[in-house]
Structures are given as structure tokens and as C-alpha cells.
Amino acid sequence: MNRSTNRRLLATFAAATTLAFAAPAFAQEGAAAAAPDATVGKVTGDSLTIGAAGVYIPDYEGSNDYRFAPAPIVLAKWHGFGLQILGNRASVDLIPDRGQWNFEAGPIGVINFNRSDPDAIKDIRVARLRERGNAFELGGYLGVSKTGVITSPYDTLSLSVSYRHDLTRAHDSGIWQPSISYVTPLSRKLAVGINAQAQHVERGYANAYFNIGPIQSAASGLPQYSTDGGWKSYTVAAFVTHSLTGDLLHGFKIVAGGGYTRLLGGFARSPIVTVAGTPNQWLGAVGVAYTF
Structure with missing residues (x-):
């Protein structure tokens, strides 16, 4: 397996990586909030990957109720430049x-759908x-x-930080979102990887999605x-x-x-989490894609 082939193989894996992290964002703050922002693996040469997946997500950020939602996959590479459209990111x-x-x-x-549709939230409160x-x-x-870091000349370690x-x-x-990802091909047919990331949000985010005022409390x-x-x-x-x-x-x-995903600090102590939900959030995604 040459290095150019490996980069293309790893790029196809980016769809699975980013999509699975996007899963909670449909019910929460947006796909980028739970997706690695740096491309996992690089394509040498032009390519296009399209597909669709079903994601298993909490009803809202902090919920203990879950639902399924569809998600698109589009990865394009042209003259070394890259485009990703994954879910709402x-x-x-x-x-x-x-x-x-x-x-x-x-x-x-990112389009953030968190708590924008009350009909999609099972907890009436x-x-x-x-x-x-x-x-x-x-x-x-x-x-x-960097490609070629741990297990072979073909694995890739990525670091990124984003702000939106x-x-x-x-x-x-x-x-703010820092992220680290590691991915390695096991063959031309199989690739695996892991990712860890965290999120730091400003006060307006906490006020919109975790704080409860007098009128909201009464309702x-x-x-x-x-x-x-x-x-x-962190995720x-x-x-x-x-x-x-x-x-x-x-x-x-x-x-x-x-x-x-684990909610932290004052976010984990909000009543929408401690009373109506849980700070422990699980996510999943399964889909099919085609690479041209």
C-alpha cells in the first residue's frame, strides 16, 4: 500500500468519523459540536463520496430519551482542497x-436544532x-x-481547534472545540479510529439551553x-x-x-439534566456511502 493510496483510504474513513460525532448534534448544538473539525486522512487526487446514515441521538442536549434521525454524507476533494457536508455541518x-x-x-x-421542535421532545417538562x-x-x-506516527507508515494523527x-x-x-483523532487502515477494505474532544461555551449558550427563569419554571x-x-x-x-x-x-x-458524551460542571447540574434527563449521553450512527 503506497502513501498516496493510504491517504485516499483514510479520507473515505473521515465520513464515518465525522458523521458519528455529528449524531448528538441533531438534537443538541449542531454537528460541528461533536465532530472533529480537521479532516481525518487526506486524499491525493480528486474524489467524491456521497451517502446517508441513520443516527441515534438524545431528544435534546442532556436528555435521557432517544430517537433516530437521517443524515447526509458528502465528501469532496479537488486539487487538494476539501469539502465536507455531514448532517447539519x-x-x-x-x-x-x-x-x-x-x-x-x-x-x-452549523445549523443548531437543539430544542427548536418541542414535538420531538418526549419529556413534557x-x-x-x-x-x-x-x-x-x-x-x-x-x-x-501527520501520517505514519504509531502503528505503521499509514496511520494518521490529527489535532484541531475550532471556534464558531x-x-x-x-x-x-x-x-470553542479542541479535538484529537487517530485513524489507521487495517487493509484496503477496513479502517478503524478513535477521537476525543471537548467543548467550551460562552454564557449565552448556557442561558439559552440550560438556565431556567421564573416564567419557564412555572410553565x-x-x-x-x-x-x-x-x-x-467532553466526548x-x-x-x-x-x-x-x-x-x-x-x-x-x-x-x-x-x-x-459527558456534561460537566454547572451544565450537568441543570434541572433539564438532573431532574428530566442525565449528564451521560450516548450516540451512534450507521450508514452506507459510495466513493467515485
């Missing part, structure tokens, strides 16, 4: 690939809290990755509560992708992943 890598060391930078856009509009979060990321801000005043605040029956911004959560996850047609570089493949 889109990002672009504006720095062309160079070799063993690669740097990434570009914009991120949380459903009675003030409805939140969809938030459009726009920002950017910086990242670096709500432009629609649904929560009118910003989100829901949940006690009043207030917390500030800070480190909101760990694992992923796998397997070719259905003999080669991850072309044809159909299955992508799957699962992970665990």
Missing part, C-alpha cells in the same frame, strides 16, 4: 495537501420550556495532521436555575468503515460509529 479545507505533514484551515457552518429557534453558527478551524458563533441570536454566543414545573459559560462537555468515540465491494477507495462501504 459543512466545512471547507482551504489548504492543499502537501505530504506527510498537512495543515488544515477553513470555514465551518422540557417541551414546555421556551422554544428555541434554529441557530446558524459560523466560524473556522485550524488543524494539523451564533449569527441568528438563538443563543448569540460562541463555542414546566422544573426549578429555577442559572449557570455561566465554561467547559460544557470520546470509536469508528469503523468496511468496503462492500472490495476497496474503500471506490464503490460502496458501510460506515459506523458510537461514542459517549
Whole structure:
């Protein structure tokens, strides 16, 4: 397996990695909030991967009720530049690939659906809290990755940090997210990986999704509560992708992943979590994709 082939193989795996982290974001703060922002693996040469998946997600951030939702997968590579559309998250890598060391930078856009549809929330107390509009979060990321670091000349370790801000005043605040990912191909048909990340949110985010004022308390029956911004959560996850047609570089493949998110500090102590939900959040995604 040469290095160019390996980069293309790892890029197909990025769909499984990012999609599985996007899963909780459909019910929470947006796909980028639980997705690695730097591309996991690089493509040498042009390629296009499209697909769809079903994701298993909490009803809202902090819920102990779950539901299924659909998610699109689009990965494109052109002259070294990259595009990802995964669930409700889109990002672009504006720095062309160079070799063993690669740097990434570009914009991120996320549509945040957290608590924007009370009918999708099973817990009647949380459903009675003030409805939140969809938030459009726009920002950017910086990242670096190296191929050939631990198990073989073909594995990849990636580090990234991103920031995005709500432009629609649904929560009118910003989100910082550091992330580290490791992925390795086991063959031309199989690749696996792991990821860890954390989120630091500003005060507006806490006020929109975790605080409960007097009017909301009276409507829901949940006690009043207030917390500030800070480190909101951490996430760990694992992923796998397997070719259905003999080669991850072309044809159909299955992508799957699962992970665990833990809410922290004042966010974990909010009544929507301690009374109506849980700080322990689980997620999963299974889908099919095709690489041209």
C-alpha cells in the first residue's frame, strides 16, 4: 500500500468519523459540536463520496430519551482542497495537501436544532420550556495532521481547534472545540479510529439551553436555575468503515460509529439534566456511502 493510496483510504474513513460525532448534534448544538473539525486522512487526487446514515441521538442536549434521525454524507476533494457536508455541518479545507505533514484551515457552518421542535421532545417538562429557534453558527478551524506516527507508515494523527458563533441570536454566543483523532487502515477494505474532544461555551449558550427563569419554571414545573459559560462537555468515540465491494477507495462501504458524551460542571447540574434527563449521553450512527 503506497502513501498516496493510504491517504485516499483514510479520507473515505473521515465520513464515518465525522458523521458519528455529528449524531448528538441533531438534537443538541449542531454537528460541528461533536465532530472533529480537521479532516481525518487526506486524499491525493480528486474524489467524491456521497451517502446517508441513520443516527441515534438524545431528544435534546442532556436528555435521557432517544430517537433516530437521517443524515447526509458528502465528501469532496479537488486539487487538494476539501469539502465536507455531514448532517447539519459543512466545512471547507482551504489548504492543499502537501505530504506527510498537512495543515488544515477553513470555514465551518452549523445549523443548531437543539430544542427548536418541542414535538420531538418526549419529556413534557422540557417541551414546555421556551422554544428555541434554529441557530446558524459560523466560524473556522485550524488543524494539523501527520501520517505514519504509531502503528505503521499509514496511520494518521490529527489535532484541531475550532471556534464558531451564533449569527441568528438563538443563543448569540460562541463555542470553542479542541479535538484529537487517530485513524489507521487495517487493509484496503477496513479502517478503524478513535477521537476525543471537548467543548467550551460562552454564557449565552448556557442561558439559552440550560438556565431556567421564573416564567419557564412555572410553565414546566422544573426549578429555577442559572449557570455561566465554561467547559460544557467532553466526548470520546470509536469508528469503523468496511468496503462492500472490495476497496474503500471506490464503490460502496458501510460506515459506523458510537461514542459517549459527558456534561460537566454547572451544565450537568441543570434541572433539564438532573431532574428530566442525565449528564451521560450516548450516540451512534450507521450508514452506507459510495466513493467515485
